[in-house]
Amino acid sequence: MVVSLPPQSQTSSLFYGVNNPYLKNGPKGFKEYKILKNGDTYLRIDLPGVPKKAAVEVSLWADDKGVEALVDAPKQHKHDSSQRTYCPIIGFMCGRCKVLRFTSQVCDGVLRLVLTPTARILGGRFLGGADWEETYFCSSAAHWLPYASDPTDPSLTGPVLEPNPSVNEGSPMAYESKRLPNGSLYVRVDMPGVPKDRFTVSVADGRVTVTGEAPAVSHDSDGRFYSGDVALLDTLITFRRRWIKTIVKDGVIRLIIPNL
CATH class of the missing domain: 2.60.40.790 (Immunoglobulin-like)
Known part of the structure; x- marks a missing residue:
């Protein structure tokens, strides 16, 4: 079975950036x-x-x-x-x-x-x-x-994530998950600034991890690095990365993780 893994702080109590739970540096x-x-x-x-x-x-x-x-x-x-x-x-x-x-x-x-x-x-x-x-x-x-x-x-840097203040309609948070009728898990993760070819999805120790590298563009003060676990796998069989469908576009990665 696959279950969603809502954002967790990177230390016991703090998020590096309260704007995005997956931001690790930058x-x-x-x-x-x-x-x-x-x-x-x-x-x-x-x-x-x-x-x-x-x-x-x-x-x-x-x-x-x-x-x-x-x-x-x-x-x-x-x-x-x-x-x-x-x-x-x-x-x-x-x-x-x-x-x-x-x-x-x-x-x-x-x-x-x-x-x-x-x-x-x-x-x-x-x-x-x-x-x-x-x-x-x-x-x-x-x-x-x-x-x-x-x-x-x-x-x-703090213990509570903040909603995107620019959002007038729709979800202001960087993470969204949904259980699909066939048992699969749908996950949306925001990593703004990350180009399509700088996203990585990996599976290890029963966890699905998404990583993204956003280069500095124009007058940005620096690049940004994102990483975090987005789902937990509870299965006795070896789960293959290729079984996960990914859709990457405009600083957002979407995953459909099958339920095995």
Whole structure:
């Protein structure tokens, strides 16, 4: 018999990242942000299940102080409980700057944004008659984003998993399982940022383990490594890895594990 193995903390009481129970190393949090050298603001937002060619609707706020996105992650398998709809919100906590322009990209269940803020231009004329001009950008503290996070923040390690705050509809958690009519077990595991060829499924000591490696892309602070047991096998026969059907797409792996 095969039974689901809900996420468990990696120590006796703590998850390395409260955003994902399978995250073992790398940046934590559903979002991370940084101020680039040219003054732009970079954001990485986890939206597992969102296709690369999804129609991502990113729009400016009315006051140009931030952006919001609306995007769907469709049901990729008939056993998914539902589709998921995301609506991440990003805004500056700064009284001076506004968003001048932005670019967006979706890849492997991650939305990456680069926001270009308005800058302060200071200038004048030297005593000798030559003009001078210098551009100043606000500090990262001034551009603190209330809906993003510092990926090294120790508060992102803890005993309780958090739901994805960008989810408007559907499951906000990284794990889902369902017993099928034929006795098989269906499992969905979110590992945003992991390409299709970086997932590994293994069977050892009666446990089904999923591992994923997410490389650093664009301005990500680092890559991420995921690993965890997702099912427990209670059978006297040798269970073969090839008996497990896997569906990998957009930072999500789905498994159908037969009941023997």
